[in-house]
Amino acid sequence: MEGVIYYENEQTTYEEPEYLYILLETDKYIPTKKQITEVMKHYGIVDKIDYELSSSGYPHGIRVYFDYMDIDYFETSNMLSELKYCGKHEITICFKNSLRTKYVNYLVLTNRNNLFDSNYVMKKPKLKRTRNIIYLNYEEVNNNIHALNNDVRYLDFKVDKLDRKMDEITSN
Numbered sequence: 001m002e003g004v005i006y007y008e009n010e011q012t013t014y015e016e017p018e019y020l021y022i023l024l025e026t027d028k029y030i031p032t033k034k035q036i037t038e039v040m041k042h043y044g045i046v047d048k049i050d051y052e053l054s055s056s057g058y059p060h061g062i063r064v065y066f067d068y069m070d071i072d073y074f075e076t077s078n079m080l081s082e083l084k085y086c087g088k089h090e091i092t093i094c095f096k097n098s099l100r101t102k103y104v105n106y107l108v109l110t111n112r113n114n115l116f117d118s119n120y121v122m123k124k125p126k127l128k129r130t131r132n133i134i135y136l137n138y139e140e141v142n143n144n145i146h147a148l149n150n151d152v153r154y155l156d157f158k159v160d161k162l163d164r165k166m167d168e169i170t171s172n
Helices: 033-040 074-085 112-118 138-171
Strands: 004-007 010-013 020-023 044-053 059-069 089-096 101-109
Touching (some): 033 044, 033 059, 033 089, 074 089
Antiparallel strands (some): 004 010, 020 059, 020 101, 089 101
């Protein structure tokens, strides 16, 4: 029997949803298709990913369609159980850049109709002017300075060693 999971003499069945809907709130980053595929590959084989745009052109949701959902896998059965009994599931997507790594949680629903059951109200994104200044924390700055000092000391040592060899060659 496909799609049936047994727990202590208890039979639980899960229906594979048509698609999963990832909710994008106004303060969240917009993940790329590669990032979504990386997270969703734990649940099955992703067929296509569609961004749902608002009337103002900003994405406010992502639909993820699956070719095959591995219901026998524990992660998938756990997610489907949460979707069945809670109505929502939470995933974490990693955003990396050269300075830091940030993990962001997103709500996953079984379809767009469950959106208003999750106590979520869609708002227009807040548009504000910002200055393009990169903010660093002190620990990152200190680590980078320490690494640069080590590199400079190593290069000084190598230059001194080459100078001594050159002096030795020229003196002979």
